[in-house]
Structure formats: structure tokens, C-alpha cells
Amino acid sequence: MTTMQPASKELPPLDEQLYILVVDDRRLDRESLVELLRAYDYQVTGVADGDQAREHVNTHRTDLVLVDMVMPQKDGIEVLRELKLLHPELEVILITAYATLEKAVAGLREGAYDFLTKPCPTDTLIAAVERVREKKKLQWIIESAEERLRRSEYFFHAILESLGEAVVVIGRDMRIISANQGYRHQTGREDEEIIGRHCYEISHGYSRPCWLEEEGCVCAVIRCFQDGSHHTAIHTHRDKEGNPIYVETNAYPLRPGDGQMIYAAVETIRDITELKLMEEEKQRKEVEVYRLAFYDPLTGLPNRRLLLDRLGQAFAASERTGQHGALLFLDLDRFKNINDTRGHQAGDLILREAARRLRATVREDDTVSRQGGDEFVVLLQYLATDDATAIKQAGRVAEKIRLALSKPFQFSECQGDCRFHLSASIGVTLFVGHQLSAEDLFKYADTAMYQAKQAGRDTVRFHDPAMQQALEEAEELERELRRAIDEEHFALHYQPQMDAHGRLLGAEALLRWVHPERGLITPLAFIPLAEENGMILPIGSWVLHAACAQLAAWSGRPGQENFRLAVNVSPRQFHQPNFVGEVEEVIGSTGIDPRRLKLELTESLVLADLNDTIVKMEQLRALGVGFAMDDFGTGYSSLAKLKQLPLEQLKIDRAFIRDLENDPQDAAIVETIIAMGRTLGFEIVAEGVENEQQLHFLQQHGCHMFQGYYFSPPVSAAKFEKFG
Template sequence: MDGASLEHAQALLKLVERTAFVGTWTLDLHSGMLQWSEQLAQLHGAPPEYTPSRDHAFDHFAPEWRAEIEQRVRACAEEGTPFDVEAQVVTLQGRRLWVRAIGVAVRDENGKVVRIEGAVQDIAPHGYPQGSLLRHTVSMGGALGSGEAFATVDPEGRITFANEQAEKLLAPGGGELAGKSIFAAFKKTARLRIEERFRESFARQQRFELEELDARVSHWLEVRGYPFGAGLAVHLRDVTERHRADEQLRLLEGSIARLNDIVIITEAGPFGNPGPRIVFVNEAFERRTGYTRDEVLGRTPRILQGPNTQRDRLDHIRASLEQWSPVRVDLINYTKSGEPYWVDLDVSPVWDKSRRLTHWVAVGRDITERKMAEEKIQYLAFYDPLTQLPNRQLLLDRLNQALAQQEGGRAGALMFIDLDNFKVLNDTLGHQKGDLLLQQVAKRLRSCVAKGDTVARLGGDEFVILLENSGEKPIDPAKAARIVAQRVLTTLGEPYVLPGYLHHSSCSIGVTVFGRTPWTVGEVLKQADLAMYQAKAAGRNTVRFFDPEMQAIATANAALASDLRQAWLDNQLQIEYQPQVGADGHMTGVEALLRWEHPERGTVSPAQFIPTAEETSLIIPIGHWVLESACAQLAAWAHRPERAHLGISVNVSVRQFRHPDFVDEVTSAIVKSGIEPRKLRLELTESLLADGIEVTIAKMGSLKAMGVTLSLDDFGIGYSSLSYLKRLPLDQLKIDRSFVRDILTDPNDAAIARTIIGLAHSLGLGVMAEGVETEAQRDFLARQGCEEYQGFLFSRPLPIRELEALIDRLAAEEVT
């Protein structure tokens, strides 16, 4: 501002300070401090000491004026443009007042605007400036460069004064306006309305405001009249652009009202509290949010926010809009009833031709179903659908994180939990009840751990608990694991109420503690798994902790399994046959026994490699090979009279017997070899009776119907149940060698042997004793009624050539 303008501005401020109902204000642009005079506070119905914050200063104006006032103040602060406008304010009591607000920029010695000084005057009828005061105000307004057209007219509407801006509006072609009728500047259809408003204003001494088309038809003029003495002060403003914008807005409203996307238009107000007001919403907004248009107009979009609305995304929106940049985010909004929903929200600024920001337009697409689908996919990827527990993938992620925190000195424990005899429940009562049991187990396990610990289901009846040590519970992880494990044993040992059935169950738990050594996820899982199997081997319903010796055994077993696979591929496995002798001393058959001669290990005991074959499932192809070899041998013997009467016993493992194709494989081997089925004796173990008894009985029935001889091996050391035994289609019981070894010195072993023989006779079954090594043992068993024997007393296991040589020698001796 130049010196003359500053002088006029200061004169104006002094003038308005002497006028009634006037208050002054100062805005320091460096500190942001806004100061009000006592008169200005009084005008707004506030106490004398009241001063609003800068962010809320514009809230005292009526909503329809805020954007313009803010724009004028911003232009004054940024470019030094003074302003002189009339607007309405709302007092703290809610009363609306028409005021005149002026402001001028004050610069420092470098020409930078450092503050704005201004005044606010109540321009109600009793406060209108009169006579010379009005002329002073008019001239001062021109000096301030307000840019508004101004004129005075007499009661007949003849122009008595017009400033430069008024001349441009009313006489764009040039010419003197003084003495001419102001009504001639307007379209004929509007003249009568304007004349009527002028007369009413003179008569009632009341201001008026209207908008009409001027004589050029293409322009809209805003006309405001203020009576003074014997004339009217008339302010004129070209509002054509606003009318066009309003018309475009109406057309826009008509177009977007039918869109399925939610549309919200707000004024371009400040982003403080409460923020820009809503000026338009479409029908889709009303349908989705439950709010009517009348309920939200004049309010801010904050009405749609709720407890889960992402604050970081709101901050991102605000930061972008403060830079007048468009922004797009996914946001949680809330309906009127409090229901959350997701929107893909796109917010853009709207500018007029002068690049002045006028509105914000927000378009939101309802993506709730998509988000729910994404959440469901995410849930299915990391949670078990049956128990709602974390699955293997999520467990591995959390275990990875737990192991990564070892460097900070934190330790934890991993617990493997396996339900004991769960397969029995599934096979006897069905998978539906098995699923119900798993759901109850999951619920009980969750109750056994603290918040922050993880309970996961790996699959089947295997569960895992991850205990993580934190600063909130600095307890030794081994001690914590013992406490939780005991709690799990007790809780899972309580009866389970299933439909129509009260089920009792237990579990085996393996525990490993991590944090002292930088282990990998795979190592920790393997250690807990090994400990769990040790708990199973210890009798189940117990807890075992991993130790290095256990790892050494596991490593040795892994090496043995690897060597066994190679042995199978290299045909290192051989079959030897041990003779079986009847009560008369004649050979009745042989038992096929597996042998392994390793090139480096030497002779590997069957007690070592048979369990490994079971664990690795190699027992299935090996067992099939033994079965076919035995059938082929029987077929070869059928053509030799001295051998044709012999049978061959083949041991069948539990895993082999459980295989779905086992019965078909036996049938195929018999048919292929053409042997008499009765000469093939399958020796089954008592462990088959531990679970799946109905399936076991059905398979045995199929084999028995085929003519195969069935023997129950190692009777008395496993799962002996008379209720099941009487239902099995057996031909023979075989007394285990552990009872035969001390049969002459241990009364208990002697009593067990007598009982087994008596039981077999009562059930109509034959009896064979294995491990017979002395004549005295055979004589004792013979006196009890044992019918067949097997052991070193008669022969050690022999390769086929030695066996056949023995058979031939015995046959020759019998002839002589």
C-alpha cells in the first residue's frame, strides 16, 4: 500500500472507531495472534476479554459468507489486497447481524505483509452512515480499492454519483451517468421490480438486496440499496459468473443425483474444527448413510466418522487438501444407525475461472463387500476354519518373529500337543463328533494361556502353543511351560459332552525352550515334535521336554531311515526263514523274517530298522515284497512232496494292514502264485486292536473268507481285550518269547503261558510258542497243551538254500 492509501486507510479506521456499533481487529501473520477490541466482542455478544482463535475466526460469519470472507483475508495476507465487504455475522446468542467488514495490509520495511488491521461495523438501519459521512465512506472505499461499483440515486432513481466501477457496469459504452435513471440499466421485465424495491426502501428507510439481469441480458447484477437522507446508496456487483456456476451446479446435481456412488460437495472452507460445511449430497448418499439431505447440509463430513475411522488416513486427506491437491483413500465411514462401511473415497478441488477454490467434491464408492471378501480371504489364509485358531502359516510367521527377538534377550517356549487315541473316536463315533471334540479342545486350550500367547492348530489332532516371554511377564520360559502344560493336561482331561456321548480324552505334550541359541523355525518345531513323541512313548497323558540326547537319537534315526531307503533301492534286504515244529517234532512251516546286511553298518537288527520302516512308510512296499516272495516260495514248494505240506508265516505291520489296498494285495498275490490260501499264515499284532476295531474285524473277515490262516502274534504284551478277541476270526494265538524265556523260573510267566493256552483252547484256537530254546521249556509247554513251537532249539533263521537243505535232510532221515 502506498503512502496516500495508508493515510486514507488510517483515516477510515479513525472514522469508524467514532461510529456507533464499530469494533476493530488485528491479525499478526507471524504469530497467528488475532486481537479483538471490546466493541467487537460486544457486537458478537461476547464478554469484553473474548478473542477467538485464528482457526475459528470465520465461524462467527454466517455459513454462506465464510468462504468469501476467508478468501478476502487470504488475498489480503498474501497479496496485500484490501477489502471492504458487507456480510452477515451470527452472534454467540444465534442472532444474525448485517455488518460491514474492512481490512488493510500492513507491510514491514521490506514490503512483506506482516499483519492485517480492520474494523467491523453494524449496518442495521439505525447505524447506516448518513450525509457527508457516507460520502467520506465512499471516497475512502475508493481509496482502499475495494473494487466494488457504487452509486447514489435520488428518490426518482436518477443517478447523483457513480464511481469508476459503476460506470463500467451501467454504461459499458461510455457516457455520463449523472442525471440518468438507474432503472434504464436493467432489462425491461426487471425494471418494475427494481422501482418497487427502491420506493419501499425510501418509504420504510430499510435496506434491500436483489439480483436482476441488466439491459445487456447476458449479465446478472447484484444490487444493494441503503437509504440515507433524501437518497439511496447503491452497491452493484457483477454476479454473472456465480449465476453460471450455480446453474452448472444445478445441472451437476441433476446428473449426480442418480449416480450409485456417494457424492458429497462441501464449501472450500478452512480445515480446522469443525471444517468445511456440506452444501450438497446425492440420493446414493442418503440411501447408504441413512441421513437425509436436510440433516447434513451445513454440517461437516465429521458426522460420518466413528471409532474405527482411520485417523492416519484422515490426516493424509487433510494434508493433501491443504495443498489443494486431489487425494484418494479407502476409509471406514458410519451410517446414521452406527453401522460401519468402507468407501473408496476420491476428493478433488473445484476452481472457478479466476483459479479461486470454491468447493471440494468427494466421490465415494461403497467397497464394503470387497473389503469383507478380502478379510475373509486373509482369514482363511491364516486361520483354521474348524477351530478358528491360527493355522500353520500364521504360527510360522509368529514363531519367526519370536526367534528374531532372541537377540534382545527374550526367550520363549513351544509346546506340541497331540490328542491320545483321537483316531478311535473318529473311527467309532464318526468324523462329526471328532470335529466337535476338536472345537472343544481349541476352546479349552485358549483358556489355558495368557493374552499374547498363540494357540494354533497344525492339522488333525495336533495343536501348538507358542509362549512368548515379554517384559510384562518376565518368567523363566521353562517354568512357564511347565505351568501351562500341567494346566493343559488337567483341562483337556476333563470329560467332553458330545451329542449322546460323554467322552474322556487325554493328550501328550512335547516342549522345547528357545532363546539361548540362534535356532531356526524348523529346528524348534522338530525339537517340540520329538519331545511330544517321547511323551507318547512314556505312556501318554504326560509332558516331556526336549534334550540333546533326544536330538542325538533323532539324528541317528534319520540317518538310519536314509540308509534304509537306499538299502531298499539297492536290494540289500533279504528274507530268512525260521522253522516251526509241531508237537510230534515234525516241521509244520516257517516264518519269513527280514534281514539287512549293510555294507558299512554290518548286520542291522530288525528291532532297529523295522520301527524305522514303519515310521517312514517304507514298510508298505517292503511288506508287499515279502508277501509276494512268500507266496512265490509256497508255489515252488507245492511241486516238491517233501515241502508241499509246509506253510509260511508273514508278519504284517499295523501301517501295512491299515493300507486301503492291503486285502486286494493279498488276493492278488495268492491268485498270481496259485497257492492254497490256507498255507499263507498272516501274523498280526495286538496293536491292531488299539483303534479302528471295526475296520480291523472287517478286513480280517475278508482274509478269513479267502482261506488265509490268521495268527495273533506276541499275544499278552499288547492291547489284550477279551471282548474284542472273541470277535476276531483268528486261527491261532502266538505266545510271546518274553513269557517263554523265564517260564521255568518265574511263576508269573508260567501262569501267563498256561492262561494263554487255556484261553486259546476255550476259543477253539491253535497255540504256538516262540523263543523256545531248551527241551525243558518245550516239555513244560507240551504238558500245558501247546501244539507248535519256534525257536533256536529247533533252528536259527536260515537263508532259503540252507532251509531247503535242512528240509531235504530231515525228509531223508525220516525215510531211513
């Protein structure tokens, strides 16, 4: 390599003396370190805390500060931040024990130059201090080069070669101008392979710049060219063989003597691979410690400790929302026999598969935990606020679990017959808020589980007998309702809609379950269950067909040309993709005039998916079908949303009519609904009118269509035909 002779003009002398400040609250440690460094001819001062350190660096030349990490008032990280804020160029080395390695890594991110562990061998300490001296020397060279038009190439390369760290000089085109021995050693290449090549080819092994190859990459050199400042970055470099090297890079700008555009950057590259590996190992161990502390090693499920933590969170959430939670305690029936006769390998396979099935059965918000042996606990959250629905929900999940675990277990990993038949006994208890302690909850669920075993195993039992009875009644109701759907044990009753003069304007079709033993059952007793389990779809379809068939039968009655029949539609039914097609098919098959059919929608149905609702309503309106909003005033409809809907009627909910004469608030609400509806061009229907005073009030305020027991209860089609 050709080099120029040094210029005749001498550079200002470099003061190679290093002025060091030791910060340690322990006097003996501080004094020992000061004496050791002085023995190597450094200028050293010792102070006891961060405040004294700040005062010293403000009044005395200081090149390097050695800071102990653990001090009573301000720890090493805080002292580092304060000193770096006041003197960014100041070099700081943190001294720490292995127990505070995480803070040391944090310190390096805050700008510390290095860290040393206690006890620190003298040669390691002196080597770290000398690296600072070398860095200071490089900084002096760079600053002198900027001030004196840069010294000769010979002198510059000599300095670079004298530095211990890898150093490379990079031009604006990102090609390497010069590299020292440290860089050649780090990359495993000679000058002939380095000089003139793009830095990203040599350092990274890329064919294009690193910031284009790596998402979020920060290149110190390119940023140095962009703003002319010193920049630092953490990178992964690769040697000639492709092995990764984790490095910290510092880029400094080089300018010509006139101080204008930067023509090159000096980049120092420090190998931090060992530190990176230590940090990764520490993180891996922390993850492993957490896993062992909170998870069952066999199944990977949360253990009792983590379950108790989540149960505490569930208590708090339940207290806040009023929703029930449930604890299911389950035991695998006959597991011990299999484990004893077929060995632990078969037992472990069964437990892992049982854990998998349990996780697949519950929601993400729920927790499945293994308590030990063949005992599992399932924590259910966010059940209904009312007892009856919450009992049904918990019972339904318990039944799904029972069915999932009753399926055969078959494995290819074990010897002999690897097909096993097991079942589960499940105990259930519910909770709301903090009414029960975790200990009581576990005790009740465990007791219920043993009741399930005593009942013959492979069954579910609630701790509370009343809950068990409610569950059994709900299950019986569901079975009977399915039978009623299959055998069409339903009928429609009709409640007339009248004007104030007693003229019949229309009717609402109301569903009744004709039970063979209990007689007529109103929808309140079974529609919530049907909505929950999906049976509302066949029921709703039956209602629509039956109502339209009856409307067709009445179509020829004289004087009823404007008669309209209202049919309630459930949210689940309305949002079925084929609902519009179903209505169109029923209209065609029954031959009714679609203008005489009116569908009643609830506010909750409309708001569930406003866009879908509007699209379907417009499609049905194009056929001639009309719409009413049922139970208006009980939901959260806004005027803006109401105006978007192709409605004809608003039906005032009976809850506001009931106490109309005695409750001024109800009266005010009814007046407001009537006025608002008329302003928007809607027809107003009052539901639940039961006396003449209510009728008079409604007439006075502009409502002229009524429905309620004052006129007639819901009656069969035969009795309804007497109205007219």
C-alpha cells in the first residue's frame, strides 16, 4: 500500500494523560481502585456519589468515569444519564456484579462505553481504560484532521493501525477507503479484498445497502453523511465465512479544511458478541424460570399458582361487570387403573391429549389448568349476569367437556392395545365478584365433582342443588323444544291493532308453544333459549310461513283491503345470508300481497350490523314489505341512525305505557317519542294499552294506533275473525 510522507507542519501535542474519576459509595473499594490506577500513572480522583461526580466533572478535566452500579441514592444508571446529559463526550465505564447484568446492558444502551464485573482482574481493568485512551486518541486525530486540513495519509494510516478496535474509513459512495488491522482481523479479509468495495458487501455480506435489506435498520454511516453528526448503531456483521458478529458501530464525519461537505466517515466497530450472547442466555433462563413457576411441565397448562392469579383477575372483572364466572373441577374416571396397568407412558399420553381437548373446548378468555395427577380445573369468565342463563352456559360447557373426554383415546406411541376409553366426573360452582374466596370456590367445585362420581361417574354436578335442578330443567326444556320443532307444536295468536274508534287496522302475529302437558307457553319462556342454541331459525321460519299463510286466507275478507299483519323477526334470523330470499319465496308460495306484510325489528337487531340491516331492508321494501321498530325507547338508537332506516312505524314499548298516568317521566318519554316519530314521518303504535286513561293521553298527544288488552288479548285465528 502506497503512503505519503507526513507533512512538515507538526500537529499540536497530544496529551496522553488520562484523567479518571472513580464514583463508589464504599470508601474502601473506592480508595483501592484509586490507588491501583495511580500506580499505572493515571490522574485519578475518587468521590462517593453522583452529586459529587457532577460537581467534579463540571470543574475539572475528566476523560473517564468509573461508576459503581449499586449506590444508595442514585444508582450507576442515573449517574450515567446525568453525566452524559452534561458532557456527551465523556466516557463512562460501569462496574457491576453479575447479579446486576441486566442494568449493565441497560447502561450500555444509555451510552456507557463498557462495563466490568466484580471482582475485576487488574489486566482487564487496565485494558478497558487503555481502550478509552485509544478512543480519545482517535477523537483527537479526527478533530485535528478537521482543523488542519487532515494530516498526511501516512500518518493517518499509522494511527489507524495503532488502534486496537476495528476502524474503517468509508466514502460517500459507501465504498471503503481504508481499513486497519482490527477490521481486517474481524472480517477475515486482507486489504485487497476490502479497499474499494462497498461497506455493506464486506461487513454484512449484502449486495445492496443494509437499510434496504433489514427492516428498521439504522446505519450510523449514512446518518453521519446526512446530518454531519456522530452516530451509533447496533448491527449484526458477518465475517468472510458468514458467521454472525454482533457489533456496536460509531461513525464520525470527515470534512476538508474548508469545513464544508463531508467527504468520508470514520467508523469504529466494537465486537459485542459475548455481551449479546450473555443477554440472550439470561432472557432464555428467565423464560424457563417463568415457565417452570407457572406452567405444568407435562401438559403445558397453567398450574395452580397461575390459576389462582387468573382467578383473582376473574373476581375483579366479575365485580366490575356483574357477570358470573364458573369453576369446573374435573377428574378422569378410571385413569388410575390405566396408569397402574399400562405404565406412566400411556398415562402421560392420555393427560396430554386430555389437556389438548380441554383447550379446544373452551374460549380463549377461559383458563384450563392441571392441578396434578388426573385432576383439571377450568375457569370460565364473562358468563351472563342473571343466574339462570349463567347456569345454562356453565352447564353447556361442562357437557361439551364431558363429551370431548368420553371419546376414545388412541395413540401410536405406546405398545400393545393403545385405545383407551375414559370419562370425566365434573363438578361446577358459580361465582359473582368477591362473594366467595378462592379456597371456598375450590372446595365447592371439588365437592360437586365427588357428587358426580357418586352419581355414577361420567356426569356433571353443580355444588348448589338449586343450580343443578335449574340445569336439569333447562336441559329438559331444550329437549322438549326440539321435539316441538320436529312435530310443529306451535300456534299463532293475533292481537288486533285498532284506531281510537275501534276500527281494525291490522294485527301482530304472536307465537305460542302448544305443549301437550303444560298447554300454551308464551315466548318469554322459550325464545331466549332458542336464540342461544340456534333453534330460533327453524322456529322463525315456521312463524313467517304460518303468518303469511293466514294472511293469504284473510285476503278476501271484505273491508280489509288496508289490513296489515306484523311478524316479529329475531336478530339471528334476520342476519342469515338467505333471509331476503326466504321472505321472497314465502310471498310467492302463499300468494299474499307483500304490502300487507310488516316485519317488526328490534333496536338491538338494527344496531348489530347497521349496514347489513339497511341493505336487507331496502331489498325487502322493493318487494313491498313494510317495517316497524318494535319496543322503541328501550335501546340506544340515535336519530342519525334512525333516519337511515326505511321504517314506517315506531312501536312505543309497553314499559312506558304501563304507568303512563302515574309516572311523569314515562309520560314525558312517550310525548317525546310521538313528537319525534311524527317529525320523521313515522306512524306511531302504542303497545300495552290497558285502560281508557292511557288511550285518552295517547290520543291527546298525536298517537292514533293502539294495541293492548283494552281492545283484546292475543287470540286464535278463529276468534280474531270476529273483529272487523
